[in-house]
Amino acid sequence: MAQEIPIPNTQQLAWQQAELGVVFHYDIHVFDNKPYNQADNRITPISNIHLFKPAHLDVEQWVISAKESGAKFAIITATHETGFALYPSKANPYNTSALGWKNGKEDLVGDFIKACRKHDIKPGVYLGIRWNSYLGIHDFKAIGTGDVQKKRQQDYNEMVEKMVTEICTWYGPLFEIWFDGGASSPDKGAPNVLPIVKKYQPNSLFYHNDQLAEARWGGSETGTVNYPCWSTFPFPYTGSGESAPESIYKNGYALLKTGDPNGSYFMPAMADAPLRGTGGRHEWFWEPGDEKTIYPLSDLMDMYRKSVGRNATLILGVTPDTSGLVPSQDRLRLQELGNEIKRQYGSPIKNTSSEKFIIKFPTLQEVQQLILAEDLSYGQRIRSFHIDAKTKTGWKTIFTGTSIGQKCIISLEHGLNCTEIKLHIDHAIGSPKIINFNAYDTF
Template sequence: MKNKIHFVVIRLLMIALMMRISFAQAQILPKPNAQQLAWQKAELGVLFHYDLHVFDPSKYAQSANRITPVADYNIFNPGSLDVEQWVRSAKDAGAKFAIITATHETGFALFQSNVNPYSLKALKWKDGKADIVKDFVEACRKYGLKPGIYLGIRWNSFLGVHDFIVDGTGEMQKKRQQYYNAMVEGMVKEICTNYGDLFEIWFDGGASGPEKGAPDVLPIVKKYQPNCLFYHNDQLAEARWGGSESGKVSYPCWSTFTYPSTGSGESTYKGISANNFELLKHGDVNGKYWMPAMADAPLRGYNGRHEWFWEPNDEQHIFPLDDLLDIYYKSVGRNSTLILGLTPDNRGLLPEADVKRLKEFGAEIKSRFENPIAVTSGSKKVLQLNLSKATTIKQFVIQEEIADGQRIRSFSIEYFSNGKWEKAFNGFSVGNKFIHLLEKPITATKVRLVINVAVGAFQITEFGIY
């Protein structure tokens, strides 16, 4: 009897200890800030690439573009510019936010800048009074998309800047570097103060920092746009690149990460660049920092092409609908935010073929997920859906509440057919959204989600079958 009591006491103590450990783990789990949470829940955005070389008949080559100034910036002359048409097309695709390249690698600015003379102010077009960033932000607000800004400051072919450093030597280089840094910081302030609340500011290739002689942009963004997602510099990344420009991330994909930033170029941590960026693709289940993944790809990325900027006669390289759907399932459906690159042309319009494909894509996603067969939610380890009759099922959707961190570590999806339970899928990461598309549809009368391992209390906001 004593041995039995002793065993029970030890067992209770062990359970209590495990509960304390689980509670402690839950207390220290990384959690998203408000802008990260909004960015993940948006799920799909677009990035419009526009710059001087869209109007240059020669083929775009990034390596040359970074070091070769455009001979005549007055080639920028879109005769039918309609930024609202761009934004409407993004909305048709189901995008919740849109970003524009306010500056890219030429250094030319698509807004009215008082600190950068190499901007729309310098053009004959519209008498130098146009502000495409302003038009873009207003169009986003008109059509219900959240506006974001892309600023390329790492390269500037006009001013001879490579990897943030102005070309040259001696005192002249030092003075020109000071000018460049002040100009960039001034542009960031203009962007942050002249266009209202922004959803995201994207510094392509990172933004580095003053400790390496580069412009100091993080304090400016945090001061004037505290609710804007910051992506990114050597000090902070509120999101991370998903490791490729395929539009897909690997599974499992965790929203947590090993480091507080991802660095830029040569400054990246060795652990990030190792094994073909494996850490970026998966994240770190035990990471101390909340840093959700971005999956990005150009719409014109099919069949060996990878076009972020418009090229004439390139419509055959728009991703087919089936490929776009595969990208969606392997990005949004794997707990990452998908950003599609779109290419307005030299008329100032998104080409008709691109518009058509975006509309098809949005309609197909809506048709697949608008009307679930059955859906439930809750915090139990087993969530079951009982169907009134044998039903054909093609896909499952799971979402967990991530405001308090990503808590689910392992789960199973099971279905009841022919008098017994069968496994449909064994998984790990859920996060904002997990979608499992079955290779072959199944027929079932009951379906259940089983949470095998979780850190602390969890909440399933949706378990749905479609």
């Protein structure tokens, strides 16, 4: 009996094809003049809402910065661990309407989504509901005991469900809805968000809760994934941390990092990393004097090859500063990244999508990199392959691999001079569907 091949739904296919996105982290604590401390931030409320006062707020500048990086989608943190909402929620009183801007109508989320559509960037929203220091919520649970705790938990769950309904119904179609650390499950007493998203945003990528994950975390915040990295998984969900099945979290989340070629569910991998993440730092939120922690361009390109080039979707974390803008150094690095991706991969010296999988050059040609791609609308079918090249001394194998998927970037360490390159599919489930086989002379 032939093996059934998991097929992506509309939103999963679009998300993998997008390849690169940006998530903008912004919260009230950016303005408190203190270093960000996650553990403390999750339990210490910020009562003075008027700390949040970006003098030159311009969410369109954020979106333009994302587009300059080559990103195809952008996500805004509508809420994070403080519980402060960047839009005038009617469900959550701890929001921008209390600031007195624009007669209480300031809506960073709405303006951000409008800017995304203006600049042909797919908009997404990130919701942090697992922690809310203002309301005393820790790991989805209202702090307290007895009936008081139960009533506070019920009130919080209802508030979150109304907020998710607002996000899903106020702003039009969304590309992705991302729940920070997952969204747990109503079976565990958490808000019941999945049916709301599926009712009002059926074509938005749902990421994720204990019932469903339409994408999976790639197992680290390095912006890279292991090779091979498969788009299939043995479960329809991933859980969060050790709330996941043991087979997911054991061995350093090995299963999240690789996926499972025989998995029954299509679930592509996300590789995420903050732009400010080098030199021992790992900054999702802006802090003064941290410009030196912005990843060098060479590191970002290595990250790109080890995420997008390994069949994952890369999401970079960018944080606006207290002025309300993406800092100039961060924006410059994003521009450099976009330009370098175009330089290296914008113009192949030769490509083929024929079923013969052969690239021929009229004379000896230097090749630095190769890109392979499958048509994932048919599922990820190829299980193993190798590539031969015809050099001055004859044919030789230059690469042996397994996963291809959305994109497989092969960098030839010292370059290669050849007249032909041939791809051999050694094993596939069903008929292989190669749509790109490109050669490049850039690195």
